[in-house]
Amino acid sequence: MTRIRVVNQLIQQHSQGAYAMAVQMLRCKDDAQDVMQDACYALLRQARLPKDSSQFRMLLFKVVRNKVIDRVRAQKVRRSESWNEESVAANEQQNPETYWQQQQAQTSIKKALAALSLEHRDIILLKDWQGFSYAEIANILEIEAGTVMSRLHRARLALRQQMKLSEGES
Amino acid sequence: MTELCSSIEAKLSGYLDGELTQQESQRVHNHLQQCEQCNQLYRDLKSMQQDVAQLEKKTMSEEQLETLMTDKPAKTFEWAGWLLLIGGIAVIVGYLAYQFFTQDTTALWLKLTISAIYGGVAFLLLTVLRQRLIARKTDRYKGVDL
Numbered sequence: 001m002t003r004i005r006v007v008n009q010l011i012q013q014h015s016q017g018a019y020a021m022a023v024q025m026l027r028c029k030d031d032a033q034d035v036m037q038d039a040c041y042a043l044l045r046q047a048r049l050p051k052d053s054s055q056f057r058m059l060l061f062k063v064v065r066n067k068v069i070d071r072v073r074a075q076k077v078r079r080s081e082s083w084n085e086e087s088v089a090a091n092e093q094q095n096p097e098t099y100w101q102q103q104q105a106q107t108s109i110k111k112a113l114a115a116l117s118l119e120h121r122d123i124i125l126l127k128d129w130q131g132f133s134y135a136e137i138a139n140i141l142e143i144e145a146g147t148v149m150s151r152l153h154r155a156r157l158a159l160r161q162q163m164k165l166s167e168g169e170s
Numbered sequence: 171m172t173e174l175c176s177s178i179e180a181k182l183s184g185y186l187d188g189e190l191t192q193q194e195s196q197r198v199h200n201h202l203q204q205c206e207q208c209n210q211l212y213r214d215l216k217s218m219q220q221d222v223a224q225l226e227k228k229t230m231s232e233e234q235l236e237t238l239m240t241d242k243p244a245k246t247f248e249w250a251g252w253l254l255l256i257g258g259i260a261v262i263v264g265y266l267a268y269q270f271f272t273q274d275t276t277a278l279w280l281k282l283t284i285s286a287i288y289g290g291v292a293f294l295l296l297t298v299l300r301q302r303l304i305a306r307k308t309d310r311y312k313g314v315d316l
């Protein structure tokens with residue numbers, strides 16, 4: 001396979017996940033699409049790209065995340081309000097009971113996540129939503145591998161605190 | 171909370187994610203069997219992790235995905251397009267105006283009046299265009315359903 005075909009296949013494989021992350025961070029599908037476009041263009045121009053799938057995915061997330069941050073800085077968009085109420089127009093499922101329970105869990109976790117600092121939210125999402133390993137997270141966030149566990153743990157404790165707070169309210 | 175508990179607690183996330191050494195993992199495992207407080211925290215972390223994993227992921231359409239691999243950033247093209255268009259128009263308008271003023275035999279007052287009319291129309295068009303562009307920019311977040 002030619003280089004371009006390999007790269008295209010890798011982009012196809014991993015860009016949906018990166019897009020979801022960008023939408024979550026930017027709160028705008030158009031902006032997220034723009035960022036993806038920029039990121040893929042930047043990647044395609046690089047002379048050396050990892051052919052290994054998970055290496056490529058890590059690099060893609062890193063580039064996308066940096067582009068998102070650049071854009072947010074430029075626009076001064078406030079991101080902390082992301083992930084608030086969402087239209088519950090989602091398709092009906094066979095079991096309304098479980099569906100409703102899931103929706104409720106999703107809403108309260110979303111609210112709690114929205115209340116976290118960007119630093120805490122990002123690391124939780126990279127791990128639990130996108131499934132990166134600690135080593136990969138260290139690479140994406142450009143931090144020491146040794147600090148991932150403690151930062152993630154602090155983030156989760158903060159999330160738990162938020163969940164408890166909102167439970168107390170309702 | 172005992173000293174042992176706080177040392178275990180710091181490792182709970184690593185334990186949950188399978189990122190501890192076998193020895194550390196065993197130590198946490200043993201403690202969780204005996205300590206209800208740490209066990210409760212562990213269960214909370216685990217259930218939050220499952221909730222986060224289930225959060226919806228927005229996806230791109232097939233066409234959007236396709237453009238990632240073929241298109242250069244749309245912005246660059248848009249800019250280049252506008253630049254060419256405006257540059258072209260400016261040259262033509264300049265040329266016509268020059269011709270009109272130097273070669274036509276019409277009286278000067280008539281030339282100025284005609285120029286004023288054209289200028290007025292152009293100005294109005296630009297104003298409308300500008301308003302449209304602003305409206306489009308502020309509309310950007312309309313379609314978002316986050």
Ligand SMILES: [Zn+2]
Binds near residue numbers: 178201206
């Ligand atoms: Zn304990």
